Amino acid sequence: MIKVGVVGYGVIGQRLADGVILQEDMELVGVAGNSKPTLAIRALKEKGMPYNLYMASFENKELFDELDIPLSGTLEDLVQKCDVILDATRAGVGAKNKELYKKYNKKAIFQGGEKNEVADVFFHGYANYDKGVGKDFLKLTSCNTTGLIRTVDCLDKAFGVEKIAITIIRRVADPGDYHRGLTNALKVDPAPSHQAVDLMTIMPHVQATGILVHTPVTHGHIITVVASLKEDINKEQLLEVFKAHPRIRVVKIADGFQGNAALFRYARDLGNPRGDMYETAVFDETIVKSGTDIMFAINIPQEAVVIPESIDAIRAALKMQVDGNEAVSLTNKYLGMGKWM
Missing domain, CATH: 3.30.360.10 (Dihydrodipicolinate Reductase; domain 2)
Structure with missing residues (x-):
């Protein structure tokens, strides 16, 4: 099983975590939030903490303790446990996080807000899957x-x-x-x-x-x-x-x-x-x-449309499937896409 971490638990990060959980050949190690208990993190707690939560630092740990929100470790702890990171942080933050991913020799997928230079390949699951196969850093389109x-x-x-x-x-x-x-x-x-x-x-x-x-x-x-x-x-x-x-x-x-x-x-x-x-x-x-x-x-639908291609990017970077058609078909199957056809 490929071990996946999601860094940034906002609009896209929440959906990436949900998408990874549906993949039968991937394991979600956890999600990393920012230094405060945002509404998304409060909702995660109220849902029973289905995902392990990591933080960039324990700077404001007392805020989480007051809400009885358990923390599983730091961002660095999460990165070390994963094969690949889905980085869904704000534009510019991912580029800084890249140094941490490189430190531990981990592959990473960045979202469309980052500059193209952050990645080896500007990636789309259907249009250029082959260019992402085996690469360390991929960036999604917007x-x-x-x-x-x-x-x-x-x-x-x-x-x-x-x-x-x-x-x-x-x-x-x-x-x-x-x-x-x-x-x-x-x-x-x-x-x-x-x-x-x-x-x-x-x-x-x-x-x-x-x-x-x-x-x-x-x-x-x-x-x-x-x-x-x-x-x-x-x-x-x-x-x-x-x-x-x-x-x-x-x-x-x-x-x-x-x-x-x-x-x-x-x-x-x-x-x-x-x-x-x-x-x-x-x-x-x-x-x-x-x-x-x-x-x-x-x-x-801007909040969720990039999730399938993000999953495709994991498959390409980790060489889970070398053939693009096979890869997108598996992503589609696990996400339940095409069921209306």
Whole structure:
């Protein structure tokens, strides 16, 4: 069994821990939090401490003692017990933690907020799995880029993609975050968006550009994609390949899936923990032709969409599976993806 530690127990870290627990060929050693009993850690205690908790330091141990929250050791203790670390800390912290991972000769997977230089490979489970096999340090793409690459890679493998143009309607913060204030405005970033640039880093044969618009909402992003393919296909052909992809869910506006909030509500109705959804959703009625180009819109559930690719990264780095198709199939199986197909 591969021994995994999760460093950073916030929005992504909680979900990474839950995802690792579901993998039948991995063992979660524990999770490392920051120096204070955050709401996530308080919830962990109230749930009966299903995961061992480690801390960067015991600087504020008395705060945990007052709440009767048991600590299993320090971050350094956790690192020594693991084969690989999933680092879900704030941007910049992972780069500092890397020195500790190197000290104990441990592999690590970083999230999209870190700079690309932190890792040997900028990684996506479907688009470039082979490049991550055996590497020590891998970095995931951001939530938007992860979901976007799923759809573009799916089309590229089926029909060939020459170029894309995207517009990202980006949620301003995660649910429960207040640091960006209460707003009633849209904000446009200069083009091209980093998601387009990042996609070209993973898939250098595809020309991509994009515009990003920040919106005062919290439950997911919407991306519109205009794709120029090497084959002139129709909507039915596009739907066929999307519906066959375990990490892409085709939904219909006519069925009530009118946008990001509807998908979040549906995930809660399914009983998914926290209302999480791993899949990229494609809205059926947004698929249209423009000459030989084809356009569609997708939903990105930003809190959970990167979890499957993070698990893929463990499989690649530890050479658990050398073949990418075998690796993603196992991740999908243990996470229960594709069950609606």
